[in-house]
Amino acid sequence: MSIKNKKIYVLGGSGTIGLPVTKFLKDNGAKVINLDINNSNNDFIFEKIDVAELEDIEKKLLEITEKHGDPDVFINCSYPKTDEWADLTFKTSNLTNFKKNLDLHLLSYIWISNLFAQQMVRKNTNGSIILTSSIYGTIPQKQNLYEGTNLSENIAYPVIKAGINQHCKQMASFYGKNNIRVNTVSPGGLEGKIAGKKLQQDEAFKEKYISRTPMKRMCKPSDLVQTYLFLSSNDSSYITGQDFIVDGGFSLN
Template sequence: MSFSIDGKTAIVTGGAHGVGLAIGLHFLEQGANVVFVDRDEEALNEELGDRAGEGSSARIFAGDLREKLTIANLLSLTIDAFDDVDILVNASRQIIKTELFDPEDDSVPVMMEQNMLASLQLSRIVAKKMIKLTPEEEVPRGAIVNISTIAARMAHPELLAYSVSNAALEQLTRSMAVALAPERIRVNAVSFGSVMSHSLHEKIKDDDEMRERVVGRTPLGRIASPRELAEAVQFLASDGAGFITGQVLTVDGGRSLLDPAACSAF
């Protein structure tokens, strides 16, 4: 059983920050070609500008994945650079608070568009490209890994829209897994908590009490590095997970087993 992704080509969204960046860098270390995608062009260039481009295994792409033309341009760049696409990691996420009684609050449609619908649209088009590029029978065509959080199963008033969008992403994972199984494309998700994401880092960097609350509600007693999440994603993307599809793997140090949802940092 091989967990290798050496030589494979991956598209990683949310690739300029936090877990998306960590996943992409880990994939590079493991020998994969990686296209880092993010709306934050400045951060992409700052983090990856000196290691991406002609002659390297990395490329950067800035754009809004809610736009169909952006997705088409992303696929063109990927195929022009590496001739193939084997792995898609939907790691782009946004968090905004919900004001339930505010009639102007639009957090639910915004979160659904950003955290679920954009992943659906990109997955649909990438899957079609995988099918076209691998016409051989009985050969695995690719793997899609969606990045969710334990907020999908928890309830916190301020995170209503965020939780709903993550829950929708997890159901999208299961539904797409069934739809794409005949095409030999696997779809799974990783749900994380108590991992040092960009958003968690911003919440706790000047708040020792918040850090202690997160650690205290994590049975393993620590906050994980993004690399630990990246290794779980690698497993699901590799041939070693060749008979796994439609599953949501939780990487949270046991936190979701006992967290009373009193803490809004994930």
């Protein structure tokens, strides 16, 4: 699966998933540009992007691509959220916080992916766009997993990820004539820090989650990198509109 000399822009390349993906793609010969609000690794080309500033994003992206070259691949690994993300339960959420997170996450995914697709069309690029979704864009969160743990369900997250999945299919249908492929990668539960909190997942949650997973472990970011590589390469040239679930079989149950 060769990606040598491909120009790959990774939004959220400093994050939990984005950093190992960016490193893996660079190690396999791609020219990788990390688009993020923070720079976590000086080994990569870095350009600061804040998805909360969508009104200015088109101009900013054009300046960046003029500087570093036209995109062959765009990957979105970002996980934008407000400081009140952990409060988005069915019982404690409020409309303002809900709307802010939809705008930050779902709207930014939709808007920025389309900007990259339009640039690929202008440059007549046989491009690939890869969006990071979740198994919870397809299945509901299992409520019994959260009982007696420091985790809770999230009213916004499944809606956001389901929206990304459908956006992927719509984009794939629209841009197929331009030889632009659009797919999603949907991880299972990632081991590590809880989104929106400084806490790690507690052992009770992990034990419950793993007991439902045929492969008997949580997902690691290293489990995902080969999927991003495959979808970035020409070996996936006839695959579009698909959701690649990487969850150790969790969603089978």
